[in-house]
């Protein structure tokens with residue numbers, strides 16, 4: 001029986017065929033793409049995608065979704081050039097996300113096995129959002145590197161609110177309805193309590209809560225499992 005064109009290509013150039021297939025299809029599932037510009041790359045190596053939209057106006061933007069990731073209803077909205085988005089392996093984004101990039105050379109890096117539900121991440125002014133491995137983000141979380149608009153000191157005419165990187169270390173739990181603002185660094189194993197507005201950094205192993213969030217407990221860690229009372 002005659003071999004299909006695809007089989008022949010796959011035998012002769014196995015790596016390039018699989019790369020091209022992933023580039024076009026974005027792993028398992030469909031990706032709706034609206035792209036204006038050049039050199040934009042979306043790869044999803046063995047990820048499972050549903051309802052994913054990639055909307056880019058700009059050049060040389062890269063989105064790489066690691067193997068084993070499951071992404072549902074994620075909207076990648078990029079304006080400008082040189083942005084980089086990377087999800088490590090086995091991340092899960094459920095119920096939807098908006099990943100919103102403006103200006104240029106913004107970075108979002110999400111560590112392996114991190115899970116998110118209904119998240120909004122906004123990256124502007126060349127800033128970075130770096131999220132460690134095995135973090136757990138509940139529903140309705142907003143993370144932003146900037147304020148999108150300028151706050152001006154009327155005496156000097158200077159802008160007061162430039163963007164800043166957000167760093168969330170490994171194994172951080174962020175409870176629902178929380179906002180993490182520019183320049184915040186959250187230490188590993190920490191928990192951000194429900195409904196917090198985080199404007200300042202915190203050390204590892206604490207619970208922060210409130211608006212503005214303050215440390216409410218120290219010497220803390222957490223587990224995804226509900227442990228029985230002993």
Ligand SMILES: CC(C)(COP(=O)(O)OP(=O)(O)OC[C@H]1O[C@@H](n2cnc3c(N)ncnc32)[C@H](O)[C@@H]1OP(=O)(O)O)[C@@H](O)C(=O)NCCC(=O)NCCS
Pocket residue numbers: 137138139174175176191192193194195196207209210211216217
């Ligand atoms: C972070 C959390 C787990 C901490 O629980 P906990 O260790 O039992 O904390 P406590 O209830 O002992 O509260 C400690 C203190 O922090 C305060 N506090 C608790 N949650 C707070 C919040 N969301 N904002 C502000 N303060 C808070 C308490 O009033 C208490 O203050 P006090 O010492 O002056 O009395 C819990 O506050 C929380 O946010 N739970 C929501 C979890 C959730 O939504 N899970 C489902 C999706 S992931």
